[in-house]
């Protein structure tokens with residue numbers, strides 16, 4: 001298991017006050033000295049030990065909520081999730097701030113909240129896909145032919161998913177520098193971020209049986225934030241024709257909090273208009289799962305981008321239907337990420353390769369330094385929030401934070 005994250009409870013970039021009130025019910029796993037890790041639900045700047053609280057209230061969910069990961073609780077499925085929500089909706093607003101089961105965030109470490117089963121990364125932002133097409137494949141159409149017909153994705157590396165706060169070692173690998181005929185092995189010079197939203201599967205499915213789009217909320221427990229660290233120089237040399245491999249396999253960071261889908265009811269929006277009718281299994285007319293999530297990205301504490309999730313062309317429900325249509329099954333803990341969230345505006349791009357246009361237009365940070373790609377010691381934080389039941393109760397999605405560690409010596 002990855003190490004506990006330091007710096008829990010730090011101030012979030014651009015996330016409104018009150019984002020972790022009783023409406024949000026972000027689930028994580030907390031680590032306290034001398035104790036086994038336990039499931040916790042965040043309430044403002046504290047965490048409720050939900051296993052012990054459930055035991056105190058005589059709830060039959062107490063065993064599943066007393067585990068060192070969210071796995072057992074997520075595997076109970078939507079009826080149990082709804083039961084827990086009803087209980088927390090009643091309990092949290094009336095909880096005594098001095099309750100012994102509420103622990104200040106600053107006193108706990110935060111762990112990877114679930115065992116990552118399989119990991120898939122999609123490519124659902126039209127702006128991001130078009131930008132990457134222009135940068136990686138100049139002279140070719142901005143989008144691949146299939147892009148408007150199906151949610152393009154690739155299978156990633158589940159075992160290198162780490163919790164927010166874990167250091168990210170600069171990868172070493174093969175690159176072919178521009179203008180050079182021969183490849184060489186170097187520490188990546190084009191280390192990048194990708195700001196994404198992740199969806200966490202609670203209930204699995206049977207191999208060979210597709211999961212219809214309408215069953216999305218029966219399978220997916222909640223949402224986390226993802227930073228899909230990407231070595232653009234490794235990626236550019238290796239990716240044809242099978243797609244990302246080592247350039248994205250070394251680390252993928254996720255937030256320590258998983259926000260239940262049920263907390264995002266007020267954030268649901270229709271997806272953008274489709275360019276042409278989609279296949280029946282992707283038709284989401286009756287199940288719109290667009291989500292108005294507002295992301296923020298900081299680099300060395302400076303705000304560099306505000307990617308809007310609401311404009312994503314493919315929704316997570318369509319992605320789940322597509323992922324399973326050929327017969328692939330789901331497992332508890334499967335993680336599928338949206339793809340980099342980029343909007344049409346310059347300051348809405350979710351990666352440095354887009355923000356600096358392949359390094360040609362460096363970012364100037366308020367401290368006077370410039371960046372094209374990440375330098376050793378750089379820290380990136382991705383945050384997000386969504387509209388909640390009313391203006392005073394926005395829903396916070398926490399943060400995913402990572403600092404770049406220097407590369408190991410070349411092999």
Ligand SMILES: O=C(O)/C=C/C(=O)CC(=O)CC(=O)O
Pocket residue numbers: 121122123124125128129132133136194196228230239244338339340
């Ligand atoms: O267009 C490409 O060749 C590569 C695209 C990416 O690197 C993006 C990716 O990982 C999928 C996404 O995050 O949207």
Ligand SMILES: [Ca+2]
Pocket residue numbers: 121122194196228339340
């Ligand atoms: Ca990605």
Ligand SMILES: [Mg+2]
Pocket residue numbers: 156157228229248249250251252
């Ligand atoms: Mg990755």
